[in-house]
Amino acid sequence: MKYFRLVWAGLWRKKARTILTMLSIVVAFFLFGVLQGVNQGINEVVNNLNVDRLYTSAKSNMVDGIPIAYRDRIKSVPGVLHVSHWTFFGGYYKEAKNAIPAFATDARELFAIYREIKIKPEYLDAMERTRTGVLVSEQLADQYGWKIGDRIPLGTSIWTNKEGSNTWYFDLVGTFDASEFGGGFPSFYINFDYYDEAKAFGQGVVHYYIVRIDDPRNAVSIAKAIDTQFENSMNETRTQTESQLQQTQIKQIADINFIVNAIVGAVFFTLLFLTANTMMQSIRERIPELAVLKTLGFSDNKVLVLVLVEACVLCIIAALVGLAIAAAAFPGLKVILGNLPMPPIVVIMGVALAVGLALVSGLPPAIRAQRLNIVDALASR
Amino acid sequence: MSPIVSLRNVKKSYVRGKQKVEVLHGVDLDIEAGEFLALMGPSGSGKTTLLNLIAGLDQPTTGEVRVAGKRIDSLSRGALAAWRARHIGFIFQFYNLLPVLTAEANVEVPLLLTKLSRAERKQRVKIALELVGLADRAKHKPNELSGGQQQRVAIARAIVADPTLLVCDEPTGDLDRQNAEEIMALLQALNRTQGKTIVMVTHDPRAASFASRELHLDKGQLIDAVAHA
Incomplete structure (x- = not known):
């Protein structure tokens, strides 16, 4: 010194x-x-992503989609507790610049898998009762000033409905708090059943299955068991843990x-x-x-x-x-x-x-x- | 009593390019404790080389150099550095103060190599600066001091660790006559009142007259001696 x-x-x-x-x-x-x-x-x-969640997509490409019929077969794999799914809807509110990350899903199962996301049970009940229902994150609701009961028009450049319109209407039935998840959790959920029936084409297909398993230590064997079921089929699958999925997605960017x-x-x-x-x-x-x-x-x-x-x-x-x-x-x-x-x-x-x-x-x-x-x-x- | 500096048959040669240049040819020299010796001679006579050997800055090609009872001609570079820190105080022609440090920080530098506490170092620096008459300039940097004042700081730095021997290489070479006389008077006082042994190289007969003995070197050999009162 x-x-x-x-x-x-x-x-x-x-x-x-x-x-x-x-x-x-x-x-x-x-x-x-x-x-x-x-x-x-x-x-x-x-x-730090959750290791008791697995994600199953088409082996060829995640946007190709896989049949909704796979849901029950995935659920039958030993160690699987819950199965939900995501299908990308896309969409925008009023103008194309107001992009909304909207997904079609089975909400009750989805929130049983993402336990860190806070939602009131009555909102899930309301979602089940309302075919045109939508659940949005509190942040998104605040951003556009939406209140429960509002009817939200959502434009989409992908999915024309059977009425020939590219604007869909959804009824806001509840909100959720996804702050504990961090960034990246989609913030606009619609009922898959309604979406699948109402769209003009491409029925019966989901983009991802999300699976909650009983023991993270069995993640590899359960993922393998899921993929084995669909080997040599028209729609082979690839099942990854949450962290593997994120790494794959990030590497697609760079x-x-x-x-x-x-x-x-x-x-x-x-x-x-x-x-x-x-x-x-x-x-x-x-x-x-x-x-x-x-x-x-x-x-x-x-x-x-x-x-x-x-x-x-x-x-x-x-x-x-x-x-x-x-x-x-x-x-x-x-x-x-x-x-x-x-x-x-x-x-x-x-x-x-x-x-x-x-x-x-x-x-x-x-x-x-x-x-x-x-x-x-x-x-x- | 044995001399404090003793050189026996000291030879020194350098290789410059392809040429071997012999600078000292078998020098024998004794310097007694408390002596003030002036080494004189023309340029290239080997004065500075001899001074460097005495101060442990350089080592002879052959021969024996003994200072304060220790043979220093065969010490390693590391051992020689430690020995210099303990036994030698240097005063250069161009002062060689560290320009970014204040006068007191410059004087403190040799003490950093000792085990003295900060307070003890500070005390010693204060005494040394008082001794050379520059206590009021302690906080000044070298570029804020005159040549004579810078040389006084250099003298304070040379004496602060209480070395066995002070070696001075043309200490007045860069000073005007008045400053030169003041510096020489200060060195003489250190020799007479503090008993410091001083070896000084100089061209200047007036500076040499302050010493107690003069030795003349020519072509690498000591040729004559003059004793002063």
């Missing part, structure tokens, strides 16, 4: 250069914090892990040279001063450590500033990421990366300082 003043003073010998280098590191670590934060955040959410690592890798590769160059230049300018320190009795290794610590201080301070800005920016990214916080592991990874960066970039100048010959350095040779 008593040497810190020497380190600190060395760091600020050329203020403008130090500040500019720090800014580069701050920007790099801000980028690291945001990208790695998103990546880790998604991984964390995916890993391999975020690869993209993040590629961008961060490129940034840090450049940063490595920048920091190393700054440190090297700084040490070159201070050769007479380092020679004086050695003259006064500082050993070669002590000088090496002083230079390395200086590089560490530069990198760690700038990295912490960058990561702090990234953490502060996370709430601003709520629209894209939902309520995803920056995981603490990103800060730990960032600090470790900063130390690594400092050691790698600081080592060449530190070794140069360590090997400095006093007599030559004092004589400016």
Whole structure:
């Protein structure tokens, strides 16, 4: 600690250069914090997803759909407690820009599977009694000012009804609170039976079966048992756990892990040279001063450590500033990421990366300082 | 009483490019404790090389260098660094203060290598600065001080750890006459009142006159000696 003043003073010998280098590191670590934060955040959410839920879709493609007749066969698999299903309706409210993530389902079974979603039993009863009923999330109801009893027109570019209209009308019978689920839970549910009868084509098909099982440890064997039933049929299935499903869906958008690592890798590769160059230049300018320190009795290794610590201080301070800005920016990214916080592991990874960066970039100048010959350095040779 | 510095048949040569240059040719020298020795001679005579050997900054090609009873010609770089911290105080021609540190922080640097507490270090720095007459400039950085003041700070840094030997390489070489005389008077006072042994390299006969003994080097050999009152 008593040497810190020497380190600190060395760091600020050329203020403008130090500040500019720090800014580069701050920007790099801000980028690291945001990208790695998103990546880790998604991984964390995916890993925490419920493992007692399985998702069965068509093996070929999730949008191909599978027969509704599979429901009872899936339910007969040992270990299966509840089976519901999702069929994508799509839709928009009044204008195409007001997209609504609407799904047709069997609501009572669905909410028996998603136990973390809060809904009053009377709303489920009302849904069963009302063929044209709809359950919406509280957030969506608030957004459009819908009240129970309202009749909601929903446009769709996919499903024409038997009356030849692309506008369907639904009666709001209840709301639910999906906040515990986090982002990504559909917020508009209609009765599958009504939808299936009323649409002009494509009857008897669902996009996903959602299955709740008795024991997460049996997830793999139950998934296999479900898929085995439909092997070599016209509609082969693929059953995945919730986390596998999310990973598959995310990878359909992009391999975020690869993209993040590629961008961060490129940034840090450049940063490595920048920091190393700054440190090297700084040490070159201070050769007479380092020679004086050695003259006064500082050993070669002590000088090496002083230079390395200086590089560490530069990198760690700038990295912490960058990561702090990234953490502060996370709430601003709520629209894209939902309520995803920056995981603490990103800060730990960032600090470790900063130390690594400092050691790698600081080592060449530190070794140069360590090997400095006093007599030559004092004589400016 | 044995001398505090003793050199026996010391030779030093350097390789510059393809040429081997012999700088010192078998120097024998004894310096007594409490002595103020001025080493004089023309450029290239080997004065600074001899000073570097005495101060443990360099090692002889052959021969024996003994300072404060210890042979230092065969010490490792690490051991030599520790030995310098304990026994040698340096004063350079161009002061060589660390420009980003204040005067008191510069003076404190050699004490960082000791086990002294922060309070003890502070106390010693204060005394050293008072001794060189710069207590009121403790918070100033080198670029806020005159040449003479910077050299005083350098002297304070050299004496703060109470070394066995002070070595000075042209301590007045960058100063005007008045400042040079003040610095030499200060070194003389340190020698006379504090009993500091001083070895000084200088071109300047006026500076050398403050020493208790003058030695002349030419072409790597000691040629004559002058004793002062």
